[in-house]
Amino acid sequence: MTTVLLPWIDKARCTGCGSCAEQCPDKIVTMMDDTPSFGDVRACSYCGLCEDICPTGAIALSFRIIGFSENQ
Amino acid sequence: MAENTILASSRLFAGVSAQALAALEGVCVQRVFAVGAVIINEGDPSPPVDLIFEGHVRVFRSGNDGREQSFHVLGPGEALNLVPAFDGVAVSASTVTALTDARLGRISGTTFRRVVSQNPELSLAVMHYMAERLRHVSGLAAELALASVPSRLASFLLSQFSEEADGEVRWTREQMAARIGSVREVVSRTLSEFKSAGLIDIDRDRIILLDTERLALLAKV
Numbered sequence: 001m002t003t004v005l006l007p008w009i010d011k012a013r014c015t016g017c018g019s020c021a022e023q024c025p026d027k028i029v030t031m032m033d034d035t036p037s038f039g040d041v042r043a044c045s046y047c048g049l050c051e052d053i054c055p056t057g058a059i060a061l062s063f064r065i066i067g068f069s070e071n072q
Numbered sequence: 073m074a075e076n077t078i079l080a081s082s083r084l085f086a087g088v089s090a091q092a093l094a095a096l097e098g099v100c101v102q103r104v105f106a107v108g109a110v111i112i113n114e115g116d117p118s119p120p121v122d123l124i125f126e127g128h129v130r131v132f133r134s135g136n137d138g139r140e141q142s143f144h145v146l147g148p149g150e151a152l153n154l155v156p157a158f159d160g161v162a163v164s165a166s167t168v169t170a171l172t173d174a175r176l177g178r179i180s181g182t183t184f185r186r187v188v189s190q191n192p193e194l195s196l197a198v199m200h201y202m203a204e205r206l207r208h209v210s211g212l213a214a215e216l217a218l219a220s221v222p223s224r225l226a227s228f229l230l231s232q233f234s235e236e237a238d239g240e241v242r243w244t245r246e247q248m249a250a251r252i253g254s255v256r257e258v259v260s261r262t263l264s265e266f267k268s269a270g271l272i273d274i275d276r277d278r279i280i281l282l283d284t285e286r287l288a289l290l291a292k293v
Contacts, residue, residue, distance in 0.1 A: 005277045008244075046276045051245070052260070062242035065232040065279045 006038050013058035020050040082149035084201045092193040100177035111168040119164040121184040122152040127174030128241045131166045140250035157181035171241045216253040224252040225262050227291035
């Protein structure tokens with residue numbers, strides 16, 4: 001089974017401004033009680049726009065660094 | 073794995089005899105930390121010495137403006153907080169957080185110093201280990217002062233691939249920036265440039281090093 005990763009949200013830093021929900025190109029972020037929530041995780045393209053536009057740096061995408069041979 | 077087996081195979085105590093390691097038996101208390109947990113804060117008084125049994129941790133300091141500088145990513149067999157155990161300033165010099173779930177063997181700084189001071193073999197092992205770490209930090213200082221951001225990022229990517237974390241540790245772009253003394257936006261832009269140049273590929277949550285030879289050349293610039 002493949003784990004589908006999502007951008008990570010630091011709720012302590014999130015002000016609930018809703019920018020991520022408004023601009024998510026995959027339309028999977030919705031605001032619930034002033035907190036962003038991800039819907040269909042498989043639809044997230046991991047583009048990083050939410051991280052780039054978050055005014056408080058509350059969203060982060062994490063990456064694994066691997067060699068080309070591990071990708072074969 | 074048994075505590076003694078882990079100690080014997082650790083980087084800190086590599087080559088130390090079982091007889092010398094026996095002095096550390098029973099003084100370790102195991103602690104478990106979940107991913108993201110703070111293991112120790114910069115400025116904490118009398119920090120214990122932690123030996124990493126499982127998992128990976130990040131060692132860093134924060135500036136007044138909130139920016140961070142990472143010094144090490146450490147994994148199984150490595151040790152934390154050796155400096156305050158020996159330098160007479162019993163205050164943690166850095167913050168340590170768990171990058172993955174981690175299991176540590178914790179020994180009070182006073183006990184560790186006493187045991188090591190009574191055993192020349194352990195003393196030499198600790199000196200050797202601290203000398204290695206000092207060499208690493210000296211190299212990092214030179215890199216931050218002298219190398220460009222693309223060079224530092226190339227060096228960082230290669231180090232993660234080949235040595236420190238074996239691809240198990242996950243890094244955000246903010247954490248990469250903290251490691252190489254830059255900011256997230258610059259790391260993001262530089263990764264895109266690397267991708268355009270065919271040095272790496274970014275496939276969802278994986279940064280794939282496509283051309284390690286050119287990355288190594290860039291790291292030397």
